Amino acid sequence: MNQLLESYKEAVGADILHELSQLARVLKGMRIVHVNSTKTGGGVAEILMTMTHLMTALGIETHWEVINGNADFFECTKQFHNTIQGLKKTIIRPSLLKAYEETNAENAEHLRPILENADVVFIHDPQPAALISHFPNRKNKWVWRCHIDASTPNRAVWKYLRNYISQFDASVFSLADFVQPLPHPIYLIPPSIDPLTEKNKDLPKEEVDMIYNRFGIDPDRPMILQVSRFDYFKDPIGVIEAYKLAKKFKRGLQLVLAGGGAPDDPEGEIVLNEVKAAAASDPDIHVLFLPSDSHRTINALQRAADIVLQKSLREGFGLSVTEALWKKKPVIGGNCGGIRLQVFNHHTGFLVDTPEGAAERIRYLLQNPHLIHEMGEKGQRFVYENFLSTRHSRDYLTLIISLFHPTNNRRFEIHNINGK
C-alpha cells in the first residue's frame, strides 16, 4: 500500500480503505478524466485535487484538465452560475454565449486526445459542458457533474444549457432537491472534504494561537467566523447585520469574514468592496481577503473560532460547513441547499432564515458554551461517517460500475475480485 493510502487508512479506518480498494480493483485499467474551469479557489478544485490523487493511488489512471477562457467566457459562466442558482432577471448577451461556445470549441480541440482516450469523462459544472457537442462519435461515457443548486433555474438559461447536458450519459447532483429532469440517469453524490489536506488536518495549538496576533484578533473575546468567497449568495452583509444585532448583548464579540477570489469569478471584487464599506465603522470586524492557497490559515481560523457561520441565501453544498463541523465547531447556517443536509437544529448547529435568527442563535450558543462543545463533538462524528473523501470516491466508483453494468433488477454482484 502506498504512502497516501496508508495516511487515509490512519484517518478514516482500515475497513473503509479496504472496501474502497476492493471496489477500485473492479475498475483497474480504466482511464478517467475530470474537466473543470479552475485549478485553484473554491470547493470543486479542492475536491478534484483530492479525487485525482486518491483514485490514482487506488490504481485507476485519473487525470484532471482545466479549460482556458477569456474574460467574456468567465463573465458568461458566472452568469450561468447565478442564473442556474435562481437569479431570474438576467439575460445573457448573445456575444457572451458566442464566447462560451467558441471557448468550448477551442478547448475541445486542445483536449481531444486525452478525452477520446478516456473511458469515463467527468465534466464539472456548466463551464465545460459544451465540450460534449464536439465529440459526436464518442465511444466512452460522459458524465456531467453539477456542483450547484439547479432547483429553480432561470428557464431560458437552463433551456440553453440543457441542449448540451442532455447529450451526456449521466448526471451527478449533490442533492435530490437540486435536480432538474434529464433524459439519462441522475446520480446523487454529496461532495466531501479531505481530512489530510492543509485545510483540514490537525494543527498544533501554537499555530492556531498565532492566528490571533497575525490578524489582530483578541483571543480573550469570542470570535465568530464566516469563510466563503465574496459572493452575494453567501450573504456577507447579512452576516455583518447578524453580528451587530448579537453584539448588543455580547459586547466583546468579534467577527471574521475570510475568503478569497477565484479566477473564474469576476464578481468577487465588487462584493468585497461592499463588505469592506459595511465593516468600516467597527474595528472588531476583520475582513480578510486571502490568496487562494491560504488553506492552513483558513484551517487555523476555523479552529480558533467559537462559532462558524455560513449564512448563505443559496448554496451548492457548503463545504465550508463540512470543514467547520470537522473541526468541532457548531455551525449557524442559512436554511438552504446542502447546509440543510449538514446542520441539524440542536445537534450540529442551527438553520436560520434571517440575520435576526442568526443573531439569536449566536447569543444562545455563546451563553451556553457547553453546547458549543457537545455540538462540536457530534458534528465531527457526523462528518467522519458521511462526508470524507473516501466516501465520495466510493460513490464515484459505484457510479462508474453502474454505468458499465446496467441491470434490470438493480442488484449487481461482482465475483472473483480476489481471484479465488
Next chain:
Amino acid sequence: MESNTQFSRSFFVNSCSLASIATAEQASSLLELRDKLTKVDESCLYYHFWGARMYPHFVQSEHHNDFASWVYHRLHDHVLAERLSIIDPTEFNTLDALRQEVIETIDRRLDDYEIVHWTKREDRFHFICTSIIIFESSLVIERPQDLPSVIPMMSPGSIFYHFIDARMRTSDKMDDFSVWLETFGDAYKDLVQKIQAIDPYFLSLSQLKDELAEVIKGDFISRGQL
C-alpha cells in the same frame, strides 16, 4: 427476495455500495405522495426504507423510514408519521407488498382529512431509487469464535449488507450472522437471540457495528472462549 449468501460453514464477508439515483419525481402533498407511490420503481421503496442508511444522512432515530420522517417534519402530521414509522418492511415478502401497505396507511389517513396540506417548494419529498453493487471483501470467518475479531474489521457496507439488506433477501427475514450461526444447531442459540435483539433502526451503521461487536464479544467472554 431469496438468500444469495451461501454458507459452507465458512462465512464469506461481502460488502456493498449503493448508487442513489434521482427519479426527479416529487410530492408536495400527501395526495401526491400517494399517487406517485403507485408508479415509482420498487427500488424507491428499498431506498426509502433501507437504502438511505448508506446515503449520507444524520441519524434521527424517531422515524424509521423517509416517508414517516417527511410526513412528520414537512407535513406536520404526527399521527400518520407514527403509523408509517411502525411499518416493518421485513413483514412483507416483496417490495410491492410493502408499497401497498404504505399506500393503504396513507389512504386511511386521507379519509380523515378535510383539507390536504401542501409543502413549500424546498420541502417536497423526492423519490430516489437505488442500484446496489455487491462485491466480495477479503474477509472470511472460518468459525464462530472468529466473529469477535472479524466484526470490527468490517466496513459499513459489509454491516449494511449482512445485517440490514439480509432481512430483505433471507427466507426468515434475518440477518446473515444469525442465519449462519443457526447452521451450527443450538450451539449459538443464545447468541442468535442477542443479535436479533439489536434494533438496527436506532443506530448509524458504525454504531450498529460497535453494538454487534460488543454483543458478540460479550457472548464469547461468557463462554470462556475469549
